[in-house]
Every structure is written in C-alpha cells, then in structure tokens.
Amino acid sequence: MREPSIDAAGTALEPALCRLQVNGETRTCAIPPNTTLLDALRYELGLTGSKQGCDKGDCGACTVVVDDQPVLACISLAFACQGREIVTIEGVAESGRPHPLQDELDLCGGAQCGFCTPGILMSAWALLRANPRPKREEIAHALSGNLCRCTGYTKIFEAVERAAARLPERS
Amino acid sequence: MLTLPAFQWSRPARLGDALAHLAEHGTDSLVVAGGTDAVPNLKHRLHEPRWLLSIAGLGELRFIREQGGAIEIGPLTTLSEIARHPKIAAELKSLARAASLVASPQIRNMGTLGGNLCLDTRCTYYNQTLFWREALGFCLKKSGTVCHVVPQGKRCVAAHSSDVAPVLISLGAEIEIQSAGAVRQVAAEDFFVGDGVHNNVLVPGELVTRVIVPAAARRRAAGYQKLRPRGAIDFPMLSVAFAARIQNHACEEARLVVGALGARPRVIGGLDALVRGRALDDAVAETVAAAAYQQCRPLTNVPYDHDYRHEMVPVFVRRAIREAQEDMARGEGT
C-alpha cells in the first residue's frame, strides 16, 4: 500500500494534514477526520464543481472518479482517499478545452440546471474510458446512480453517444 | 448538509495492526471498509463511535482466488469486482447478479463484499436523521425503548438488507472470522442472528477475513431476484436466492433463502423433501413458492406494505427458480 502504516489523527476534532492526488496534482489541507472527500474538495481545495445534493449517497451529484472508478465523494472520508488518484469535473477538460463529453452535453441540452451535471459527467467519463462505444442500455446503467431532475435523461444519453462517436475507439 | 460526528481515525495497512486496534478499542470502534453503509449511518448519528477503523488499506483482504476447488473472496473485494469477475460471472452467476444489483454503480465501486455482509439492518423508523428519530421518540434499535413496527415487540425486527448474503447462504458459503490471536469459520447461514440491533455473530475485536464458496457450489442452478421500486439505488424490499444441485435432470438438493423480511435471512425449511429427485420444472417451482409463502411473514419495517411483499414472495421465488432453469438450460446447451 502507498500510505503510511498508521495515520491516526490525534483528538477527534484536531485538524490533521491530508494529502490528496487531485486532477494530477498533490493537494494538501488540514482537516479533522470527520471530513468527507466532498467537503475537502469543495471547501478546502476550492474545487466546487462537485456538488452536494442529498447528503448521503442517494443522488450521485458528488460523483468523482477515484482510481478509475466513479464513487460518491459525499460518503467517502477524505483521509481514506489519500494515495488514490482522484479526478473531478475540473480535471476533465484538457488544456482548457472542453472534453467532447462536456461539449456534447452542452450542445445536446444535457445540462439544464446543471447541478447533477458534474456527477453525470464523471460517471459518463469513466464509462467512456472503460467502454469507448457504449450502447444506450449500457449508458443508462452507468448513469443509474446519478439522479437528474430536469432532463428526463434522454438528452444526456444522446450527448454520451455523440461524445463517444467523437472519441477514438481505444482510450 | 448533514455533518459527521467527531471521531478518531485509524487506517492500518496490515491486518495484524487492524486486529490489534480492535483488540484495544473493539467496543469503541466502528469498522469501515467502503463506507457506503457506515458513513450515511454516521451522518444519521446511528453510530457515534470514538474510533473509526478504516480497513480499506488492508490489501491482503482484497482477492478472488481458487483454493482446492473452492472460490475464496476477500472481504475488501468490491461489489463491482465481484460482479464482473469472469470466474464468478461464469460459475457463481447468482452471486455476480446479486452484487450487480446492489444500489448504484458508484456504491458498487465503493462497497465491499464484507461490508455488504455486515450491513447494518434497516428499518423505516431507524434509517433516518437524528432530528427525525428524536421527533419519533427513537426506537429500540437505537436510543429508545419502543418498537414501532411490532408495537409490543421486545426484539428489534429491522430488516437484513444485504443482496449478497442470501446468495452466499444458498450456495453454502463459509465465512472466516479473525480476531487478535484467533480464527474461526462459520457457515454463512449461521453468521446471522435474528436480532435487528446486531444481526451477526461478530463480537467486538472480530473482522470478517475471508468468504469461502465451496467447490460444490460452482455451476449450481441458481437465481437471485430482488424486489425494489426503482431499477437502481434502492435496497431490496424482498430478495430471493435459490440454488439447486441438479444431477441427471433431477434435483439432488436445493436451498431457498428469502431476505429483507426480518433481521436474518430466512432459509426456507423442508425444501429437500419437496424437490429431491424431481425435475426443476414449473410444478416444483409452484410447490416451493407455496412453501415460501407459508414460511415468510413480512413486516412493515421497509417500504411497501407487508401484505404486498408477502404476495410477492411466491412470485419472486418462481422467478428465481425460472432464472435457475434458464441458466441450466443454457449450460446444458453448451
């Protein structure tokens, strides 16, 4: 394992140093152990793109990709994510240019209020990295942990399909 | 947002260190693997431990391997790893299916086999915020004295809600448990007890360290069916795991386990007498379904009314058996 053998943080509310690999950078913050990954990203590291919708893992708005897997940042403990590769919505665009998924979500009207969008995007991004040509059913399954209240999902599916068509077949 | 209570944090990298921690702090420490059950429960103040022991760093507990014909799975294996593992998908189909039906993709990526086995029981009066439970006046599972499901009840009937547990019981799996200086192994069926407050045999200091699916369980005719309102996210409101050993088109033995009723998955009794020596056909399915209906008594502990869930027992039993039949038919075809 990559982390030290024991990283106990003194008393419960005492902030301790937490080192996170986010979007290819090492970021450090001092937080108490009862800090979720989402809180650390949003309130400590200024990465407010990931959203908090339901408090406890029911909606998917906080989805980030950790070691290539979409996970829920609102029920991940920040300290448990040390040593893992975290990608948030801020890390998806390349050299400031929107990723085809971002571009297509916009073009297709896949983002209305936009609040579930970062989570949807991260689930779809991880899907396309693992499966560059997903069928609609596979897209629906991959996004089944991301609640969207605005779109009825149709335009999101369309956007993922169109983004897939723009990306090379092998990721 | 819902805040987390304060706790001290320990994340050992070796099993020995974890067991040592538990030996010292066992009663004050909450074990967290993927966190998908524990963290929401912490936010609800269902647990307020002094210590949080994160076992996510114990790489030695994350494996899927063959050992003398048995398939052994480490408790830190994630549910998505189980769902897509080629050997499990091919030979322990009902287990792969159960793992693939847990909650949502993200939760399957985080949640582990051990975590799903040790899932806290669930109840509509329990899995609520501290504020809500205060307004309720609490319940006997946590902070209160009354059961709101069974008004005069003295024992908690919160529902066992694991998807994989009924399947592991149906397959005759064994569970290895370790504590500092001791190892024991129990049948999956005996891992659970009928007490909603704490529904398994783990005592403070112990960890699940291995799940062993015996060689005999491989390529059983098996099925898993789950009742839930939505196609994802929801916990089971009823779950049915079926597994049968078929020899020369006749059942040699069969197991049927119904979950999400009470604190312990219910193993339907008397099944062998109903199926032994008979072909696994619709008539047998009907008989088995009727027996299950007789033996199951859903409560109002989870959503949907209990009458409806009772009515669904035979339906889902038939479907689980049909799944096993189809699986078998495909297997014979190849």
Added chain:
Amino acid sequence: MAIPGGRVMPREDRLKPPEWPGGRSGAPHGAFSVIGKRNRKIEGLAKVTGRAIYADDIALPRMLHAKIKRSIHAHARILSIDARDALAMPGVHAVITGRDLPEYFGIIPWTQDEQALCEEKARYVGDAIAAVAADSEYLADEALSRIRVEYEPLPAVTGIDEALAHPEWRVNEKSAEGNLSKHVHLEFGDVDGELGRSDVVIEAEYWYEGSTHAPIEPHCCVADFDATGFLTLYSSTQVAHYLHRDLARVLGLPPQRIRVIQPVVGGAFGGKSEPFSLEFCAARLSMTTGRPVKILYTREEVFYAHRGRHPMRLSYRTGIRRDGTLTGVDARILIDGGAYSSFGLVTTYYSGQLLTAPYRMGAYRFDSTRVFTNKPCCGPKRGHGSVQPRFAFECQIDKLAEAIGRDPIEVRRANFLGENTRTVNGMRVTSNGFLECLEAVENASGWKQKFRRLPYGRGVGVAGSMYISGTNYCIYPNEMPQSGVQIKLDRSGRATVFCGASDIGQGSDSVLAYVVAEELGLDLGDIRVVAADTDLTPVDLGSYSSRETFMVGNACLDAARKLRLLIQQALSERWGCGRDEITLAAGVACSIRDPGRECMSVREAFQVAEARHGTLGSVGWYQSPKLGGDYRGGTIGASPAYSFTAHVAEVDCDLETGFVRVKTLWVAHDCGRALNPVTVEGQMEGSAYMGFAEALMEEQVFKPGTPAHGAGLHHGPSLLDYRIPTSLDTPELHSIIIESIDPEGPYGAKEAGEGPLHPSVPAIANAIYDAIGIRCDALPFHPPRILRQLRSGDPRAAWERARAGVPAGR
C-alpha cells in the same frame, strides 16, 4: 416595499406595447439567423465544466455557518426556549428565535401567515424554531442539540377530513374560520341543465397524492450585512424580487439597502418561488454578528420547506352527448394545504380556472376548498394547481369516450375549443395548436394500430391540456411593468443585457441573449446577460407561472428593437438609404441596396450609432393587456397566451407484481415558436418525466400518529425514500414541437416549461386501462395499488368489454 398610496395609473401609451413593422412574430430581416436554431445555452459550458457558481459555492471571508432548530411536534405551543448552553459553546456566535423576527410574511399579500421562526406555535414536524450561527456546520449542529425547547403538544390535523371535522384544532390562527384556508365557488352556464340533457354522465372521485419538487440543489443562501447597514443576500431563489420585498419587510430594513443576487440555481420547479426561513435567518444572524452567514439546507430540510404539489380529492360529474359533445362539468375539490397559505389562494382558483381549455364545455362549475393541516406547506409545483384537476378530467373524458363508443382522440378533437375565442370562464385564447398536437401524437405513437388492439398487459392512453404563459397580474397589485430589460451597447461590439429574470435551468438567460443576437446581428458570445441581481437589473417578477419566455422575451424584444432602430437610423444617414434597408446579421451591418459597398462590422455600426446618438442604451418592458373574466377571481388564470399539449403513453404491466412500465411517452407541445428547439424539447422531456414520476412513484406522505409516536412524521425525507426515477426507470421520451406562432409572443413564442407535464399522468392512467382494464383514479399507480385492483373485480372482463365497445382506430 411600500407602493404609493392610491392607484397611480400609467399613461395609456405606456401600456401600449410598441408596434413593429411585421409584428412581433416575424424575423427582423426575412429569415431568422439565431431564433429557432439549435443553439447552446449561454451558461452551458460553465455548467458542464464545473465553473458555474451556485449558492453553496460562495464562501466569503469570516463566513459563519448557521443551522435551524426545528419542531419535533406536528402541532405544539412553544412554552420556552433556552439557548444558554448553546451560546456558551466556543465557536458559537449567535442564537435567534421567533422574537428576533416577529414580522409575518407570505408570498400573497393577503395571506401573510408565516414567521421565519415560530414565535408561539409550531405547526408541523420540521417547522423552524430557532437558528444558531457558528464557526462550522458541525459546531452549529452541536449547538442545536443544546438548545432546549419546551413544548405543549396540541392535537395535530393530518388530513383533509380531520381539518374539516375539527375546526377547533386550529392549525393556523390567521385563517378566517376553522381550518379553512380558501374557498372558491364559481359557476359558468347552466351546469345542472346541461348535465340533465346529457346522454351519459359519469361521476367519479379522484385522489391526487402530494409530491415535492426535489431539485437536486438544496436551498442555500449567504447573507452579508456590512458596516454601512447594507445587506447583500445570495440565494438559490427563483423570485429575487419578491424575496427582496419580504426581506425588507421582515428585517425592517429599507429596501434600497438590500441587494438580492441569485447565483446559478440548481433546479427549482416552483420549490424556490417564495422566501424561506433560511434567508431571513441568515440575514438576521449576519446583522447580529456583523459577519457573513451561510445556511445550506440538508436534504431533509428541503422536504420540510416543500411547497410542492397539493394533495387533492376531486369529485367530478361530467356529461357527454352521443355525438361526442362535452356538455357540463361539475367539480368539487378538496385541497390539503399544509400548515401555511403560500400561494394557496391562487392554487384554489387554479384548481378550477385552468380546466376550461383546450375543450369547449357547455357549462362549468367548481367548488374548491383548501384546508390547513399540520404538515409542511404545499405550494406551486410545476403546473401549479392545475395538474390534479387535469388528471381527473382527462380520465373522465376517457371514460365518457368509452361510454359512447368513440375513440378518445376523436372525442377530444370533436370538442376542440378553437383559436381566437373565449373559454366558458371568460379567458381569452388566441393561438391554439392543440389539434396539431393531437394529430402529432396520434401518428407518432401508431395510435390507430395500438389503441384497444394490444395484447392484455399492454396499452396506450391519450390526454391533452393547456397552460398559461404567465399570469395577467403581479402578485401584489401595482401598475408597474411585469418585466423590464435594459440593454447597454459597448463600442467594443458587446451588448450587455440586464434583467431581473430568474434562470433556473430552463434557459431564460439564453432567451435574452437569443433575442438580442437576432435583433442586433451579434454572435451569442458577444452578449453578456446580467440577471436576477436587484442592484443591477430592472425588475422581473421571477420564474413562476411559465412567464419568462413570453414576458421577458417581449421586454427584451422591444429594448433590442429600439437599439436596432438607432443603429439603422445612423447608418441610413451615412449611406443615404432608407432605415429599413439596413440589416444587422451575422456580425455585419449593411444595406440591402448595395451590401458589397455599404457594409461594416456591427462593432463599427455601434460606434457610428454612438457618435450619432450619444451613449447607447435602451429599456423595454412588458405589461400584459387587461384580461380575464368579469367576476371575482376572473383574472386568475388569465394569461396573454396559452400553450397546448397532447401526450400518448404506452405501458406494459406486469400482471404478477403490479409493476407498470411506461415504455414510451410521445409529447407534442404547442409552444408558439421554439426560440431554441433544444431547450424547448428539454422542457417537454423534463416535464413528461416529472409527470411520469408523480404517476408511478412519488409521494410526499406522512405517518399517522400511533400510541408510540406523534403524527406528521415525513415517511422518509431523503432521496433514498422519496424515490425519483433513475435513468433505468424513465420511459423513452419523444418530443414533437408544434408551432402555432402566437400573435403576441416574442417571435410568436409561448411557454414550454410546465404545460407539457399535465397530460403525462392521465395519459398513463388511460394507458393502464387500455392495458389491463383497471381505472387508476388514485395516485400514485404503484405496484401494491395496481395489484390490489387487479385482484378485485374482474379487470379482464372490463378490458374485453372496452375492446369490444370501441372499434379500434375509428
């Protein structure tokens, strides 16, 4: 905010909208270059890259976090509140209670019955009692647990019948009588006579369960009261202007010392269309501490804030003649309002007033009563007040059509209201594309091959509806515009549009940009929209009643055209041609006479115009014409334009489990003109989805009391227990845009955000009947209910009869 005493009547010409050559519906120069195109939304890329700033993304220096203490009783007198222990905690800065915010507020000026924090009594489980500001949310939570509240529990009213049976258990002291919130009785024509002369009269009772908006973004605000006595409030509201007014009132601050800013809002659907406790509490705590204060609701608190769909019990008697003519409608409606009024006065009217199109009905009577109960307050959810009666009525039509042996689409067609006409209750209807909507879904769904022809278990159903494009009047009576827009042109070639409109994801900011781009020939990227900031933007009433596209669009059209005229004038003088020979399109200004030579960039044209006229800016506003029936309540439901929708639903029912799978919803919607088809389709699909969700699974319900616990506990205030559909549950959605080109809408546009929800529920109910022969008169159509109905009576026989009675595809 005080309105000048008496009625200050505007001059006649102020109320007359400018007249433009070619009217409002046409393109400025022949063909449209922006309008009607599948454009991006202007904030879209910010949203998909995570850069859009929502309220909870705002953090100010020295900001405190506040939490609200809530009542654990559904109904209780507050005897005492002891916050000493909480205040003594290090890191806790202030605690406030009802005494700190005693002023009553409420969105409707005549029914202000809420306090930010309850002073005397709590009226539902979750009603706000006290608020605490601390260094962190964690500390604020800890402090809440140390505030001791002593209650005297009172009998709780949990439903309509109880509210009426026990007027002495008075929920809301501001009610005129008992637990009555509002009663409306209106009658148009000879209802009893018409019903008496009908060949068939069907009487049925319907139950529409309550549901809530569940936007993915929880309510959040940040208040910042500075040393000069100026309050800035960032809030996830959809009505910045009304919030501004109520803040002034409740906080006792002059309105000109308050600035309300709406950041990007993460969904609202009506759930953020009035002020809430959090805004007043954060502001007051900021005033007390002199520091910025944030309040972010937990998901549970969002369920308590509610203002969602009212539960309604609707009794309908509806008549039809053998020739298919609808005759009379007699409706009795009981409405469960929850603890406060909210928009309830309007809801009660809407429960009847919005039913009278798209069909002609001979005579119509409705009697609606809204009651107070000890539950979170209901209010406006997408399709406010009219989704429930629409469900009942469209099911009635289905039953009547069956009774006379006619295809339900034909019956709807036969009763088409028409265009440029009036409804029985005096509403002016102009453009009306309902027939085209019906035809579109009939064809797209393969209706004639499916209706009464699919095997048992599968079926199709149809329903229609109408909805308003904004209401006739402001919520508080005044003679000022409903919507104002200012445009500033810069020498650089940029236009900045200022408007109070509230984009909640539906795209109203983009509508402003599309209009300006179309009129001034600008690229969308050259336009900045500054919206919903009460310091910077002229008033728009906000995002409710589907008013933004119509009203804001019109205001913007006028402001932009005024500027276009100035530019055209300057260029015509330079080139010596006629003003109307100048075009502005695709970044280029030129004359049509000699576009090769008489041509410059729009930027240069701005400069020429600025040199000619001075600094360039303009204003436009919208005020609807006087509309509505000449009777008390006759303006409620009056709108300058109505949208029309038809749905066909196809379902597949699992006979063993009672699960209904909605396979497909075909949605045809008359939106006048689609300013951007992508966003219109998005509204149609999102509406259909939300209706489908209400039909099959959503219910905001509460536990009755037992000997062991009190009444009024929410069944499960979380997105786990309040189940909104996932990507695997949602039907295939096919949207078909119908453009009737409204004479008064901007470029002919009407609403698309709420209308398309209405037919979802009855279309699904009617499809279930076609599939399995059971009538779903109570929502939601969840599996236990369907299975119960399947097992009672003989649905298969009803299904056989229906099939024999109606020649399919006739």
